[in-house]
Amino acid sequence: MITDLSHLKSLESWASRKTLVTCLNVIQETPDVKTFQFVAKPAQLFHFKPGQFIGIQLEIAGKKYNRSYTVASSPTRPHVIDLTVKLDNTGKVSPWLHDHVRPGTELEFRGPAGKFNCLDISSDKVLLISAGSGITPMMSMARFWCDQAVSKDIQFLSWARSTEDIIFRRELALMDYQNPHFSLEVICTQPGLKENWLGRRGRINSNLLLELVPDLTERTVFCCGPEAFMLNVKSCLQALNFDMNAYHDESFDPGGKKKASQIETQQPVNTQDKKLATGPFNLTFSKTGKTVSVEATENLLERIEAEGIAIESSCRTGNCGACQVNKVSGEVITVNETGLHQDRKNEGYILTCTTYLKSDVTLDI
Ligand SMILES: Cc1cc2nc3c(=O)[nH]c(=O)nc-3n(C[C@H](O)[C@H](O)[C@H](O)COP(=O)(O)OP(=O)(O)OC[C@H]3O[C@@H](n4cnc5c(N)ncnc54)[C@H](O)[C@@H]3O)c2cc1C
Ligand code: FES
Incomplete structure (x- = not known):
């Protein structure tokens, strides 16, 4: 347990996208919800907009998982950051956090990010x-x-x-x-x-x-x-x-569960060209020249990860911009691209976490 906070007197502000943090305390909020309180290591003041989230990447049993968690604490109390996590027994990361994170556990945060916050959207x-x-x-x-x-x-x-x-x-x-x-x-x-x-x-x-x-x-x-x-x-x-x-x-849906139904309703139904409506399509990675066959309902980010290609991600809902890649050719459907700036869109970038193929596609990765 960390009890001496004297080192927090003169602090740097939170500036880096990746921050090492140490768990200070764990609070059992309800039978299946815990709050994990963290301080930065070395100590920093956390700046974020209320409502924003951070990303965590964890390696569990040799596999990497990215998840987002909203900062439940307030930037008015900047020394400590709280993540309040509901246990999903059939999930991968929340059970690990509930079982393993205790005072002294170190994690790496990415972010903060997110437009759902009360500073960018203000009202009386x-x-x-x-x-x-x-x-x-x-x-x-x-x-x-x-x-x-x-x-x-x-x-x-x-x-x-x-x-x-x-x-x-x-x-x-x-x-x-x-x-x-x-x-x-x-x-x-x-x-x-x-x-x-x-x-x-x-x-x-x-x-x-x-x-x-x-x-x-x-x-x-x-x-x-x-x-x-x-x-x-x-x-x-x-x-x-x-x-x-x-x-x-x-939305807290990490992109994997609602997508199929969304895509079923959004895919253009073209009875003349069944391939356009249903796939499969060819996905080519320009850096290696490798081409794989992809179904129209397959999430692009998940498919890229399944191919063993290292790609950044955080929110997995189209809100943070971490998973963007340049699309060289082809057509896609993107469910949400809030996290992508217009100038990046103009340059041909897409957010892979909320994207599905609509034709054969080549990506610059
Ligand atoms: C912006 C943002 C902020 C968030 N903030 C919070 C927060 O403050 N607190 C919080 O508790 N959570 C938050 N979340 C949700 C969090 O990121 C995780 O999604 C959540 O903790 C579940 O992760 P998991 O790894 O335990 O479960 P996962 O492994 O992601 O699984 C989730 C569920 O989906 C099912 N599932 C997994 N794969 C499939 C599949 N292929 N087909 C069908 N079902 C499948 C699992 O059985 C399980 O029920 C946030 C998400 C986002 C995007
Ligand atoms: S991972 Fe955040 S936009 Fe894709």
Whole structure:
């Protein structure tokens, strides 16, 4: 356990894209969620925008994995960075983090990155909507605003399965109690709760949303949670004639699970040319001249990695720009390219993590 923080008195600011960090503390938030607190090594002050995420690359059983985690802490407390991670028992990285990270464990962070943050998107009246571990970007924003005692009008709706699953329960209650501009509503979805829960129950719906936030249309909405939850939020808002330009969300889906259904609906269906609709297509790597056959539903980044080609990645959702490569020829479908600057697009770069082939393609790797 690191207890002497005297070395933090004179510090460098967080400037590098890769930062070695040491775990300081682990907090069991709920039965399947832990917060890991880290300091930089050597000590630095962490600068990031509330809502942004960092990337971690881990080698587990000889295989490299990249994952993104939102910084749940606030840049107003810059000495320590918190990652709050939900355990996915069938996943690769979250079980490793839950089992192995303890005080003294060293990791390397990449970033920070992400446009889903409350500095690039600013507003005087906000509505934070989260479900499950999607609370992490909201918590960073809420901590940031409350630490600064800003007069911003903050309404926070947080959904959890049961009372046991309410992440940051005590801190949220304290923020609600201490801040006149902060209003919290926690809603549990599971029936038959063990605890005598006096709060709201049930899933999100338009009536509930309007009842909880009557001035909804005046607010900027930040939303994060499971894909189905975010879709529900969007359709409720649309049903209430909410201006969707004021709606912002972040997906935690690391690119591998929703892609097939997205692609099925987005691929052009051309019965004249079945190959255009379904593939397979030839993918050529110009540096080696190697060509492989790729299905239309195969994620490009995953395929490049499967071919043993070293390629950077972090968010795996099209938000950070780490996985960009130059496309020499061919057509692709990209689901999200928020993380790619227009000038890079003009130069022919694509984000491989959210891209699927639409024809034979050659990449400059
Ligand atoms: C910007 C961003 C921020 C994030 N912030 C957070 C955060 O603050 N907290 C947090 O807990 N998480 C966060 N995540 C999610 C996190 O990055 C990981 O995706 C999550 O921890 C699961 O990783 P894993 O390695 O444990 O699971 P993975 O190995 O990625 O598997 C995830 C799930 O997919 C299933 N699966 C894997 N491969 C396949 C396949 N081929 N076909 C079908 N199913 C498959 C697994 O069984 C498992 O259920 C964030 C993600 C992004 C993109
Ligand atoms: S890995 Fe972040 S944009 Fe692809």
